[in-house]
Amino acid sequence: MNVQNTSRSGGRAARRAARATALPENLRPVRAGLEGGQYKPLSEAHVLKIHHAALDALETIGLADAPKSGVDYLTNAGAIQGADGRIRFPRALVEDALAKANRSVILMSRDGLTDLDLSGDRVHYGTAGAAVHLVDIDGKHYRDCGVQDLHDAAKIVNRLDNVHFCQRPMVCRDITDNLEMDYNSIYACVSGTTKHIGTSFTDPAFVNPAMEMLHMIAGGEDKWRERPFVSNTNCFVVPPMKFATESCLVMEECIKHGMPVLLLSAGMAGATAPSTIAGAIVQAVAECLAGLVYVQAVKPGHPTVFGTWPFGLDLRTGAMTGGSGEQALLTAGCAQMHSFYDLPGGAAAGIADSKLPDMQAGWETMCSNVMAGLSGCNMIYEAAGMHASLLGFCHESLILGDDVIGQALRCVRGIEVTEETLALDQIAEVCLGGPGHYLGTSATLSRMQSDHCYPTYGNRMSPKEWVERDKPDLLETATARKHEILNAPSAAMFDPALDRAIRAKFNIHLPA
Incomplete structure (x- = not known):
């Protein structure tokens, strides 16, 4: 027994030593841009039916309420404005826009280290939403969120x-x-992270001042246009099948300034979109195809994300159900349509209806995040931190969401089957005169980091070790990590001279 215990202890020490060694990016078990697409909730025939139904909707129903400039762009491109004012889209026009669309979109980071390649079925997870409350887990209450909270999230x-x-x-x-x-939302995010940022504008007149700030941060307009590290989240439609006039004007301004655009259609199934999953997908696809035609009419090839975001609804109460199985299917089905069009696409997942980071939030977050990743969604928005069906955001849940997404990405990576991973040589070595187990073998140690995704905060201790370590609590661990991060200087902070120049020109509310 003593010999076995020593062997096990040595194996554990070796495993810990191996884990302490940082892996190069290409050998990490999970990383940004893993290829999804393994899960296909729709058959090929069903994908085609949705596609043709969306084209029928655009050709016969069309969209209302385009701004005057939008009417001009669209009708000059070949759309038809009827006597009822609605813009209808001939099939050939939509197909032409699809042919012109940019399929090589890379969303830039500020430092160039975390750029997002949206080609194929490459999967990326991130935050999003417009929560109006911050979740305070200590007092179990919601309070209004502010610019400091946004900066802390970044x-x-x-x-x-x-x-x-x-x-x-x-x-x-x-x-x-x-x-x-x-512009304070942009400042708060960009000064908090060098990763790609998404933001929105409440008025088209507000784009120019924000662009002036971004040019300062980038080091000039030319450098901004070379590497635009902020994109515009644009709710260009008000479902069902109406353009959002002001947002369309914002979109036109952002395109002129070289800012990538997320075309976001966010119908509520059973309220502002059909109650069936297939019908909600049809409407979202139709609306985003209309947006794609619009973008191509303004500037062919402009970097655009096809943002079908239909949400589920609890038809008993009328409340949004972001954490439901229906939501997971809506997102996965939309991702399959993105793949069908070979367009960079985005959709929502990871939303919790639960008000706090509890077991309900865990199952709701994991369900849709895994399905979205497996379906090959390029940009999975709202994947961490969101509670109360997008009304609340929680910093601790954002931190714990990193673990959730890590496991989801491991599912996306899937199972590699090669001569090495079939492991017949290992089985023979261990069973024929070997130790009778694989703990601590050279093959196990050589792959333990690259094959396995270990939780950072999740607890895999035995009950005995858990007690010996004073029964660590998951939320307390996340809170401690939050304070550790927030007490350190921001790695994305601006040069002091640049920050002074920005503050001299703009009324920045975040304390210096």
Whole structure:
């Protein structure tokens, strides 16, 4: 027994030593841009039916409420405005827009180290949303969120390996002026993380001042246009099948300034979209195809993300159900349509209806994140930190979400079957005169880091070790990590001279 215990202890020590050695990026068990697409909830015949139904909707129903400039762009491209004012899209026009669309979109990071390649079925997870509350887990209550909370979220994202981008997840409710809120949201995020940022604008007139700030940060307009590290999250439609006039004007401005655009259609199944999963996907696809035609009419080939974001609804109450199985299927089905069109695409997953980071939040977050990743969704938004069906954001949940996404990415990576991984030589070595187990063998140690994704915060201790370590609590661990990150300087902080120049030109609410 003593010999066996020593052997096990030595094996454990060796494994710990191996884990302490950092792996190069290409050998990490999970990373940004893993290829999904293994899960296909729709048959090829069903994909075609959805595609043709979306084309029928565009040709016969069309969209209302385009701004005057949008009407001009679309009709000059070949769309038809009817007597009822609705813009209808002939099939050939949609097919032409699909042919012109940019399929080589790379969303840039500020430092060039975490760029996001959206080609094929490459999978990336990140934040998003417009939560109006911050979840305080200590007091189990919700409070209004502010610019400091947004900056803190970005700082945390910067330290999380499995959260690949930071689309603004909260609204700065402590800033009442909308112009100041828009450019302060950008400042708070960009000064918190060097990863790609997504943001929105409340008025087309607010794009220019924000661009002036971004040019300063980038080092000039030419450098910004070379590497635009912020994209515009644009709710260009008001489902069902209406353009959002102001947002369309914002989109036009962002395109002129070289800012990538996320075309976001967010219908609620059973309210502003059909209650069936297939019908909600049809409408979302139709609306985003209309947006794609619009973008190509303004500037062919402009970098665009096809953002079908239909949400589930609890038809008993009318409440959104972001953590439901229906939501997971909506997102996975939309991702399959992105793949069908071979377009960079994005959808929502990881949303919890639960109000706090508890067991309900865990199953809700994992369910849709895994299915979205397996379906090959390029940009999986709202993947960590979101509670109460997007009304609340939690920093601790963002941190714990890094573990959730890590396991989801391991599922996306799948099972490699090669002569080496079939391991017949290992089986023979261990069973024929070997130790009778694989613990501590050279083959196990050589692959333990590259094959296995270990939780950073999740607890795999035995009950005995758990007691010996004073019964560590998951949320307390996450809170301690939060304080550790937030007490350190931001790795994305601006040069002091640049920061002074920005503050001299803009009313920055975040303390210096």
